[in-house]
Amino acid sequence: MRNRSSVVLKENIKVLLIQRIRDDLIYYVYPGGGIEMGEILKLQLKREAFEELGVEINVNECMLEVAFNGTQYFFRSEIIAGIVGTGEGEEYIDETRDRGMYLPMWVNID
Template sequence: MRNRGSVVIMEDNKLCLIKRSRNNSIYYVFPGGGIEPEETPREAAKREAFEELGVTVQINECLAEIEYEGTQYFFLADIVSGSIGTGQGEEFTERSLDRGTYLPMWVEIDDLSAIDVKPLFVAKK
């Protein structure tokens, strides 16, 4: 079990998500990842936003804490600089890892009910 820090970024009635294709299924997740031993959940969320999305963010309040294979923290965040889709994390550079595909994208909030967002609890908030 590993604790995770994730960001919830909303702009212009859209939510930034990562479209995952893995093991013949497609689903969407919030950008984020594992918290390193020396990091706080906020620091991990900020680092993961840069690695996965290519953006620097300002971390705001914690929207949710969910217990699932460790504690998962979801922070509301605002983009300070950078461009979505320019992330250089290992998800994009280590092709030998069998993790499926990652595609950062904006999703209309009105379209969330038609896609498989994990965790749904956070998307509904």
């Protein structure tokens, strides 16, 4: 079990998610990832947002904690710089990593 944290970015009536396409499945996740031992949570969230989305963020309050295979934290955040879709994390640049596609996109909350 590993604790994880996610960034919740909302703009008007949309939320920013990562569309995952893997093994003929399509699903959506909030940007984020596993929390390493000793890692400062807000710094981890900023790193994940930059790697996965290409943006710098302010991390605001924790809006939800969910217990499932560890604890998953969801933090309300806001973009302060960068362009969504320019992330350069290993999921985008490591061609030997066979873990499907990651596509950041704004999705209607409806």
